Amino acid sequence: MITARLVICAAFLVLWEVASRREWVDPMLFGNPTGVWTAMVEYLPSERSLASLEATGGAVGVSFVIGSVSGTLAGLVLGLSPVVNGVFGPFLAPINSVPRIALAPLFIAWFGLTMTSKVVLAVSIVFFILAENARSAVWSVDADLMTMARVVGLKRAALLWKVVLPSAVPTMFAGLRLTFTYALLGVVASEMVAATGGLGQDIVLYSSSYQINTVFAILVELMVIAVVVNWIFNLVERRLLVWQET
Structure with missing residues (x-):
């Protein structure tokens, strides 16, 4: 294969x-492959490339951490509380259906050409996807197991730590792997709309001057980042599955 x-x-x-x-x-x-290779050799080690990578990577890291932590906590609350889910749960699907890139001009108007606008856009993607994912993970926990835990007198906190999380973590981790890619896409898309730096801004700059080989070089860089991070998530996820089976 x-x-x-x-x-x-x-x-x-x-x-x-x-x-x-x-x-x-x-x-x-x-462009062409040899031209892309030459562009990679020239662009990737350059000061501009490293500064852009730092700007994009920083925004992706911050947005992923904020969105994943808050989104997972919100999803756990929704999954465990029928009352809270009844009030806020119906909003998840409509909000997730909104293309976030359409909100980029709005965030830029509110926060300006700063890192904040990129982070807010990416967080708005990660948060709601992981909230839905975590809620579904809680609901997927075996009902008989939940009933037995309540029968033996487990309180809500103990129920969460000893029953819900061990059963739901693999599903939630799969959601984390997916949303990292969405965080990367959100940040790059925001930079392409308007930004003072970042890989997305470099794509716009080089494409406007028809330096297509350099554009492909940046795309290869983004692809490698996504593949490496996905590989790390897969590795950790397999270890979690082994832990769950034991």
């Missing part, structure tokens, strides 16, 4: 290179 994937990727890169060199496609608009 891995060999087949490598062959497909290699064939695509060769076809792309040939199409660009023979001008079957416009090299200025589509």
Whole structure:
């Protein structure tokens, strides 16, 4: 399977290179693999690239931590309290259906071209997705197990720590893995709309000057970040599943 994937990727890169060199496609608009590699060598170690990576990475990290912690806590409360869920639960689906990038101009008007506007946009994505995820995780806990825990006299706090969390953590962790990617997308999209720095702003800058190879280099950088973080989450998730089985 891995060999087949490598062959497909290699064939695509060769076809792309040939199409660009023979001008079957416009090299200025589509670039080529050798040009992307050259752009990566020149752009990635540059001072601008490192500053942009710091700006984007900082915003993603802050927004992911704030959104994941608050969203998970909110979802646990919704899942454990029928009263709270009855009041606030119906708002989750409509809010999650709103494309957040459409709110970027509003956040920029409120907070200006600052890191805050990027963080708020990403948090608005992560929070509501994880709130829904955590609520569903609580509801997925075995009903008989919950009943037995209440019969033996477990209080709400003990019920949460000894029954709900051990059963729901793997599901919630899968949600965390997903929402990191959404946090990254939210921050980059916000930077592309308006920002004073960041990888999203670099994409806009280089695409407007038709430096397409550099744009692809930035996209490769973002892809590598997402893949590495996803691999880390997968590794931790597998360990959690082993812990749950024991």
